[in-house]
Amino acid sequence: MGWAPPGGSDDRLAIPNSPALIGAIIHEQALPLEFDASGRLALTSSNGLTLTVGTF
Numbered sequence: 001m002g003w004a005p006p007g008g009s010d011d012r013l014a015i016p017n018s019p020a021l022i023g024a025i026i027h028e029q030a031l032p033l034e035f036d037a038s039g040r041l042a043l044t045s046s047n048g049l050t051l052t053v054g055t056f
Contacts, residue, residue: 009046015053024053 009030015021030046 021053026051026053 011028011030013026013028027048027050029048032044034042034044036042
């Protein structure tokens with residue numbers, strides 16, 4: 001994980017260089033747990049992201 005601006009995220013995923021993974025679909029979504037100023041738990045979620053492994 002690296003530096004991310006407020007409201008941002010820095011996620012890294014190592015994908016092996018394997019022909020068997022071509023066409024694989026990966027889904028990602030974040031669900032951080034946060035506490036507001038009064039100490040109540042707040043749940044927020046990011047937009048979903050779908051990636052397809054391929055060749056260039």
